[in-house]
Amino acid sequence: MAKVHVTTTINGEPMEFLCEPGDTMLDALRGTLNLTGSKEGCASGDCGACSITLDDRLICSCLMLAVESQDHEIRTIEGMAQGEKLHPLQQKFLEMAALQCGICTSGMLVASDALLRKNPKPSEEEVRFWLAGNLCRCTGYDKIVRAVMETAAEMRAQ
């Protein structure tokens, strides 16, 4: 079958690519566009390592077809920092040791950012339920939850 031509926006940049009709967005990001920050842990939407936003909505890119990004806005971990300036969540994850091996980190950060955009003052329980789709096997989540809460508090104070 012929490849499909897709026109989309990724991290604020207009982007065009060709893909198989059955390719997932994660396949397109990692394979075609070489944006390998999004990780594949399960390919079934259970681990959250491939989290991206589609028009500001948090999704697993392994569960979305690449062709569905036509005329939409995608954001990935690669678009989180502004040039040299880290997003406050990225900075806080570093300061608070909220990553160990780092394989879940991209997805955690994208998901946490999506949470704080929706809810700038989440309770611990809200953070935990929001991030329940992002598996981490190293940290026990403790430092991640603390980093998200602390970032939220600092962002509100600014």
Place this chain on the structure above:
Amino acid sequence: MNLVTNNKWIGQRTIRPDGMDKVTGRAQFAADTTMPGMIWGKVLRSPHPHARIKSIDTSKAEKLPGVKAVVTARDIVDFPIEKGAVMLGIQDMRWMCRNVMARDKALFPGHPIAAVAATTEAIAAEACELIEVDYEVLPWSIEIDDAILPGAPILHEFNKFDGKPSNIVGRLEHKKGDIAEGFKKADVVIERTFTTRPVHQGYIEPHACLISVAPDGKTTIWSSSQGQFMVRAMTAYLTGIPQSDIRAIPAEIGGGFGGKTIVYLEPLATLLAKKSGRPVKMVMTREEVMRATGPTSGSKSTVKIGATKDGKIVAAHGTFYLQAGAFPGSPIRGAAGCSFTPYDIPNLLSEGFDVCSNRSKVAAYRAPGAPIGAYAVECVMDEVAEALKMDPLDFRLKNAAKEGTKAAHGPVFPRIGYIETVEAAKASPHYAAPLGDGHGKPRGRGVASGFWFNAGGESSAQVNITEDGNVVVTTGHPDIGGSRAGIANICAELLGIDYRRVSVIIGDTQTVGFSNLTGGSRVLFASSMVVTQSTEKIIQTLRERAAKIWEIDPEAVKWENGAAHPVSPNAGQFEPLTLEELAEKAPAMGGPIGAGVQLNTTGADGGFGTHVCDVEVDVDLGIARVIRYTAVQDVGRAIHPGYVEGQLQGGVAQGIGWALNEEYIYTREGKVDNPGFLDYRMPVCSDLPMIDCIMVEIPNPKHPQGVKGVGEVPLVPVMAAVANAIYNALGKRFYALPMSPPKVLEVLEAPTREAAE
């Protein structure tokens, strides 16, 4: 004691050297790597738990357009059974060559049968379907009880136990005193049998590699593993390529926990790359990870403990049967060797049995074997304490191992910190706090202790001063959980410079000396030893250079705050020479400044922890929730407290999963029925509370910074702590893991039975 007070960087929560790459998505993990001309490899796996392979016909697959190479067991170097063990570390290559590719028999569903490389992953997968395998399906057994029955299907006919072919492939014992005499003195004797299910290490990154083989045999491997040197050696053994021709480059590793200490894909991808002349990439799916890698053993343990009325343990006997999976090698040493070790028991017999069955070969998982043994022992400890009407922590204190205690596995303990962990648990705000109101849901509190050997072993480092006076440290151990941060702290501390001036690199096999695996809680212990010695050599060079410039004796120069100073006004009046200045003068003053050290490190003392756990049980739904958790551990010295806490918290979370939900479930056909994260239920964020850490710091006198391994102990006590808490909440004991909702309900709804088992 040499504690953290005067240190600038040791003990500080610095930012890890690799952190920026990881929070921005730049860090390169194995599956992120590509190469020009690259093709894809896929594995054909056995659908049967046990089958003789009568023939394999790959001709149709080879003819499929796009297919570039096919390999089977014929291409892998054979290590014949009868020629005896060929050991590489703790792995016998006779089993390894049969595990990476089935030879005569398929021994578990998921066992590799053949591998294909093709221009796309889809074509490689399609070609796998075209391979025709003639199997003679054999009877099989999955569970220990079935595998050790007389008449059970035997996996390896060559193996004899008590003179007969058997699936019991190993036994070890640790013995002290005379248990029969000991039990005679006991006023209270409790004996129980426990079972646990296999659980997977559950790293989020599936196994992956990219391998290029040049026509002259020069091979480059990028892969995710806990040891690039292990990858080089095993790949060399299994492909026949000399180690000197293989460069194994460690990609960032997305979790391992012991599960990435052996190879699965690398020998297959190497052979495919060799045959096809193209670089080959292989990435496992999650389902392949669950079916054909890891997990750790399921088990059946019987533990008997006898104590006198005054609370002294007089005898103990443990029998630990562990599943090895398809090939010998379950962690019986960890189960039999660690589980009684926190206690000074005069009469002890601890036995381990290694049992093969038609499951994937087990791999190491965080303190391999020790959590299984501790679960049984620490639950019985709780029952004995209750029978004696003693506080469970007081009972442990009364029997605690200390300096001078002879452990059953051999050593006489030096200064250890077990008692301090129990005392800290007892004094913790957690242990003193009321359980609080569960609003109709019963709550309970449990405690447990644990031990792990820790390890030293081979390590190499190279420390170089750059021309602008900064530092590059190269070590040979993959950084799984932040070890680079600890090394940067130590090197900066010794040199007296800002930690941000130290770059820490994980070298590949061809650029740094041999370094053993990241495993056994050994990496910061071993690597900081070689980094310390290398840095001390550099400081010596820097002092000599300054002495030469000042024309004084090197002994009259001291190194302080990143610069050479005269030791006293008597040595002469000179302005300090900084690291930058000495680096700049290096070309004229003797050349590059660098030092390397290779060591077989020793002196890694064992580690102890004591945990306190609160649970709340929803008796209608059978859901047990951990609502508060405190992990106390003697960490030697916390070089980077953030990452030490991270090890404790992560280990606890894994243990909670093991205790409450995680298990391999099998179909009637002998196949894993839950090979994905949806049905294999690891803890998610909303399942857990914050996990409090109390780090007891009793420095290891045999290490320059007092380091003890910390990564494994945190998993050891968890299942028992959770089980004891659930007993405290419900008044009912569980003798089988996991304590998942259906099993909790089963026990709650059967009030006459003592437990579900």
